[in-house]
Amino acid sequence: MTDPLSLSATGIAREVNAGRLSARQTAEAYLDRTKAWDPHIKAFLSLSEEGALAQATAVDNAVARGESPGLLAGVPIAIKDNLCVNGTRTTCASKMLENFTANYDATVIERLRAAGAVFLGKTNLDEFAMGSSTENSAFFTTKNPWDLTRIPGGSSGGSAAAVASRMAPLALGSDTGGSIRQPAALCGVVGLKPTYGLVSRFGLVAFASSLDQIGPLASTVEDAALLLQVIAGYDDRDSTSVHQPIPNYLQSLGTGVKGLRVGLPKEYFIEGMDPEVERAVQDAVRVLESLGARVEEISLPHTDAGLSVYYVLAPSEASANLARFDGVRYGHRSQKAENLLQQYERSRDEGFGPEVKRRIILGTYALSSGYYDAYYLKAQKARTLIKQDFDRAFEKVDILVTPTSPTAAFRSGEKSDDPLQMYLSDVFTISCNLAGLPGISVPCGFTSSGLPIGLQLLGRPFDEERVLSSAAAYEAATAWGRRVPPVPVPS
Amino acid sequence: MELTEKDVIHVARLARLALTEEERKTCLVQLGRVLGHIQKLSVLDTTDVLPTTHVAKLSNVWREDEVRPFLNTESILANAPDREEIFFKVKKVIE
Numbered sequence: 001m002t003d004p005l006s007l008s009a010t011g012i013a014r015e016v017n018a019g020r021l022s023a024r025q026t027a028e029a030y031l032d033r034t035k036a037w038d039p040h041i042k043a044f045l046s047l048s049e050e051g052a053l054a055q056a057t058a059v060d061n062a063v064a065r066g067e068s069p070g071l072l073a074g075v076p077i078a079i080k081d082n083l084c085v086n087g088t089r090t091t092c093a094s095k096m097l098e099n100f101t102a103n104y105d106a107t108v109i110e111r112l113r114a115a116g117a118v119f120l121g122k123t124n125l126d127e128f129a130m131g132s133s134t135e136n137s138a139f140f141t142t143k144n145p146w147d148l149t150r151i152p153g154g155s156s157g158g159s160a161a162a163v164a165s166r167m168a169p170l171a172l173g174s175d176t177g178g179s180i181r182q183p184a185a186l187c188g189v190v191g192l193k194p195t196y197g198l199v200s201r202f203g204l205v206a207f208a209s210s211l212d213q214i215g216p217l218a219s220t221v222e223d224a225a226l227l228l229q230v231i232a233g234y235d236d237r238d239s240t241s242v243h244q245p246i247p248n249y250l251q252s253l254g255t256g257v258k259g260l261r262v263g264l265p266k267e268y269f270i271e272g273m274d275p276e277v278e279r280a281v282q283d284a285v286r287v288l289e290s291l292g293a294r295v296e297e298i299s300l301p302h303t304d305a306g307l308s309v310y311y312v313l314a315p316s317e318a319s320a321n322l323a324r325f326d327g328v329r330y331g332h333r334s335q336k337a338e339n340l341l342q343q344y345e346r347s348r349d350e351g352f353g354p355e356v357k358r359r360i361i362l363g364t365y366a367l368s369s370g371y372y373d374a375y376y377l378k379a380q381k382a383r384t385l386i387k388q389d390f391d392r393a394f395e396k397v398d399i400l401v402t403p404t405s406p407t408a409a410f411r412s413g414e415k416s417d418d419p420l421q422m423y424l425s426d427v428f429t430i431s432c433n434l435a436g437l438p439g440i441s442v443p444c445g446f447t448s449s450g451l452p453i454g455l456q457l458l459g460r461p462f463d464e465e466r467v468l469s470s471a472a473a474y475e476a477a478t479a480w481g482r483r484v485p486p487v488p489v490p491s
Numbered sequence: 492m493e494l495t496e497k498d499v500i501h502v503a504r505l506a507r508l509a510l511t512e513e514e515r516k517t518c519l520v521q522l523g524r525v526l527g528h529i530q531k532l533s534v535l536d537t538t539d540v541l542p543t544t545h546v547a548k549l550s551n552v553w554r555e556d557e558v559r560p561f562l563n564t565e566s567i568l569a570n571a572p573d574r575e576e577i578f579f580k581v582k583k584v585i586e
Contacts, residue, residue: 380542
């Protein structure tokens with residue numbers, strides 16, 4: 001039997017479906033590795049060992065009966081802990097939800113179950129997905145598998161670290177301003193944010209509803225496409241879900257980039273970018289050229305406004321979404337309250353961490369009477385300008401190529417006292433959410449100190465096929481994604 | 492528009508957050524810097540630009556108003572901080 005630990009998710013599903021690999025042994029292998037390594041990496045908030053083994057056994061039984069268990073037969077998957085899995089704790093890495101047990105499945109979870117996936121456990125994140133390092137988790141900070149003194153990125157840092165260290169072949173994350181792509185880049189894995197409306201958010205704890213999307217983290221582009229195939233599609237329980245035919249992403253992976261028009265937005269090559277990151281991205285562009293792509297410089301003139309627009313709109317939406325956490329129906333309730341108002345105020349003060357409170361205050365301020373026009377409405381108008389920049393660019397080119405993050409992984413604590421510096425690490429990923437585009441990060445090199453660098457490819461809305469096939473062509477021509485981090489040792 | 496301590500107290504009340512005095516002070520400094528950055532937006536010319544609330548291509552969707560049974564009330568109440576029978580229990584609403 002093949003060693004499941006050496007297989008990709010696609011490889012595991014193929015072998016399990018063919019009856020050549022046991023899903024149960026696969027689950028055991030990944031659980032054993034996670035139990036040995038995760039005390040050093042701390043990617044998981046909880047493991048669901050019993051559930052995983054039961055799911056895997058059911059897959060093996062289906063194969064034995066001659067049935068086909070699905071596209072993800074026996075594939076162990078790690079799930080970001082802001083997605084509801086029926087009967088398991090869903091904490092959002094917050095004290096507010098420390099003891100909350102989800103009583104239904106998110107749509108993506110239902111789809112994973114139907115496809116034969118095996119749930120390893122829930123992964124760490126910045127509290128309520130607000131952050132770029134997992135340092136805002138109320139429980140602990142996840143470590144970057146390439147250097148345990150550094151952060152894995154965020155907010156889906158647990159999912160990215162789990163895949164990078166191969167404790168899980170596949171993971172789900174969510175991306176509001178880069179929360180899949182930035183940790184994917186910093187951990188040296190593939191991360192895809194789908195087009196707004198492609199994947200149902202029903203059962204995802206909402207952060208900023210006009211920006212949130214769920215997407216895959218994987219060790220190869222093919223695995224990311226496989227997971228997208230399973231989770232994409234219309235759902236009447238998410239009112240922003242779009243009726244759209246779902247193409248066969250896997251079939252289009254081999255299209256290549258010959259004749260592809262690639263745009264390099266000049267505003268993304270800014271001062272302050274790590275020169276090693278810039279060099280790696282320029283090298284990647286030359287690889288795409290050598291594969292037949294036509295590269296031209298283009299302009300997205302309102303790029304500079306992106307960060308400001310995001311840090312008005314996302315906190316505003318968050319302040320509304322997080323109003324539901326009042327200690328009445330679920331979540332933390334303060335024991336120090338003497339009346340109902342105090343019960344709301346103290347439950348929220350005790351339950352939320354500093355960054356969440358900061359964003360609620362910022363968002364409430366931007367929406368409050370007297371400031372609404374200057375902040376919220378102004379930001380919504382600027383969002384239109386950013387969207388129009390992309391519309392114009394995509395008249396000339398098929399794909400945009402940029403760095404995913406201006407630097408490689410930073411050290412734990414380096415930016416945690418300075419929110420503005422932390423926010424600046426999202427500078428290249430947020431416009432994609434504001435415009436609702438699909439975006440992927442693929443490994444494109446390493447710094448001299450051995451830290452991964454990510455390349456971001458952005459496409460037209462619902463053109464995941466081209467985003468994935470371009471990333472796959474680049475991946476096939478390079479070997480960056482095949483490197484794995486060292487086995488973790490106690491620091 | 493300089494953020495003041497009075498603003499923070501007002502907004503915290505609106506957001507139902509009981510910030511400690513120390514939290515208020517930190518908030519004032521950190522958000523002041525963030526708002527300083529956001530001021531960049533004021534130089535953008537947005538005359539005649541329509542606001543974007545979201546980018547989805549959506550129109551109203553109609554469906555029949557059908558009752559769907561939900562049989563798992565107990566699992567909802569199991570997450571409640573306090574309950575009585577099938578109700579959520581809270582402090583007195585009207586004094």
